Amino acid sequence: MKPIKDNIQTGSICVLGIGFDQNSSFQKGPALAPNRIRESYFSSSSNLWSEKGLDLGSLHLLYDLGNIDFKTDVDPFNQITNSAKAVLDQGNHMICLGGDHSITFPVIKAYAQKYDCLNILHLDAHPDLYDSLDGNIYSHACPFARIMEKKLAKRLVQAGIRTMTGHQREQAEKFGVEVKEMKDGIDWLDELEFEGPVYLSLDLDCLDPAFAPGVSHHEPGGMTTRQVIDIIHRLKGKIIGADIVEYNPDRDFASMTSMVAAKLLKEIITRIHEDTI
Numbered sequence: 001m002k003p004i005k006d007n008i009q010t011g012s013i014c015v016l017g018i019g020f021d022q023n024s025s026f027q028k029g030p031a032l033a034p035n036r037i038r039e040s041y042f043s044s045s046s047n048l049w050s051e052k053g054l055d056l057g058s059l060h061l062l063y064d065l066g067n068i069d070f071k072t073d074v075d076p077f078n079q080i081t082n083s084a085k086a087v088l089d090q091g092n093h094m095i096c097l098g099g100d101h102s103i104t105f106p107v108i109k110a111y112a113q114k115y116d117c118l119n120i121l122h123l124d125a126h127p128d129l130y131d132s133l134d135g136n137i138y139s140h141a142c143p144f145a146r147i148m149e150k151k152l153a154k155r156l157v158q159a160g161i162r163t164m165t166g167h168q169r170e171q172a173e174k175f176g177v178e179v180k181e182m183k184d185g186i187d188w189l190d191e192l193e194f195e196g197p198v199y200l201s202l203d204l205d206c207l208d209p210a211f212a213p214g215v216s217h218h219e220p221g222g223m224t225t226r227q228v229i230d231i232i233h234r235l236k237g238k239i240i241g242a243d244i245v246e247y248n249p250d251r252d253f254a255s256m257t258s259m260v261a262a263k264l265l266k267e268i269i270t271r272i273h274e275d276t277i
């Protein structure tokens with residue numbers, strides 16, 4: 001992951017930091033996440049090879065775009081959409097490091113302009129389908145309601161879910177969301193298949209807090225790190241972009257969770273590399 005250069009070759013995989021947490025309903029902290037994930041990514045406690053045997057340290061066409069430098073006088077969501085659009089318009093692939101989960105809506109706005117048949121696989125403890133939370137329709141509890149009502153994705157599959165409310169169940173039905181609840185296991189991985197491009201939105205609280213304590217909402221009964229890696233490796237479909245959101249350094253212990261985020265980032269880069277080259 002090299003720092004940005006003036007001329008990035010088309011077809012590159014770019015990592016973009018979106019340190020924005022103003023739509024977090026419970027605790028702030030994810031604004032600090034991108035740099036902490038980078039530190040763990042480069043930590044000498046591990047190495048830069050992915051499990052699939054790709055040496056990310058010598059991979060050409062992998063760039064770190066740094067973090068969005070938010071201007072106070074411009075709507076932050078517009079800045080996110082414009083930054084994402086600039087990367088996609090150059091013919092590059094992108095992985096965004098949040099930030100809270102609200103960033104996925106403005107990011108997907110950019111993807112929807114490029115892909116008219118976008119699939120989304122959303123891994124999360126929460127469906128994030130509230131019409132509004134605490135009077136905020138852009139809360140991190142709402143992005144997938146906004147995405148689906150604007151028809152920015154043709155198919156949304158959610159997995160890891162273990163906090164369904166009556167309202168969100170109605171919303172899922174209304175928008176035709178396919179929900180794989182955690183209580184039903186992850187056998188769905190063998191059957192699920194996507195046609196067309198897949199965007200992976202990975203909220204770190206899809207993992208059990210035992211594996212990823214550095215998140216704002218500790219929801220027991222979640223996935224293991226191994227299960228999430230298996231999903232990244234084995235999903236049937238073409239992954240063209242992703243985000244990793246909701247890492248909260250203030251809640252982490254000894255960088256445990258940022259190491260998980262960095263590991264998942266390495267595996268996602270590898271998967272996008274395999275699927276798009």
Ligand code: MN
Nearest residue numbers: 101124128203
């Ligand atoms: Mn979420």
Ligand code: MN
Nearest residue numbers: 125126203205
């Ligand atoms: Mn969540």
